[in-house]
Amino acid sequence: MKVTANATWKQGMEFDGTGWSGHTVAMDAGEEFGGKDRAARPFELVLVGLCGCTGMDVVSLLRKMRVDFAALDLAVEAEKSEEQPHVFTEINLTYIVRGNDIDEEKLKKAIELSMNRYCSVTAMLRKACPVNWTYRMEKV
Secondary structure, eight states, X not given: OOOOEEEEEXXXXXXXXXXXXXXXXXXXXXXXXXXXXXXXXXXXXXXXXXXXXXXXXXXXXXXXXXXXXXXXXEEEEEEEOSSSSOOEEEEXXXXXXXXXXXXHHHHHHHHHXXXXXXXXXXXXXXXXXXXXXXXXXXXX
């Protein structure tokens, strides 16, 4: 299956990027690189995309497993190489699940299925660096 995306230069270092879904995301550089810091950096959107991709998987899987949860947040920290290009060298993802009486085994299974089978962004990034994960359950 072929997919498409494009980016249109607006001004300075600002671009509008549009994916095959038709939705647009703004991008800009920081002032130190000639931008005006008006939007996300393209490189950071990779990590945001990772959180969204695996997050959607986990929500879907938990619902199918009939796990009652109130909230899911994802936090990611990544190490970047010092030399150009500044690629990720390690990614650490934390799932923060809030609710009462969450079945821990089902939560772990949902995360493992996302990380090892369903999340396309994880699969792509793992070709470049380790993608580690952990989780935390919190009562509401």
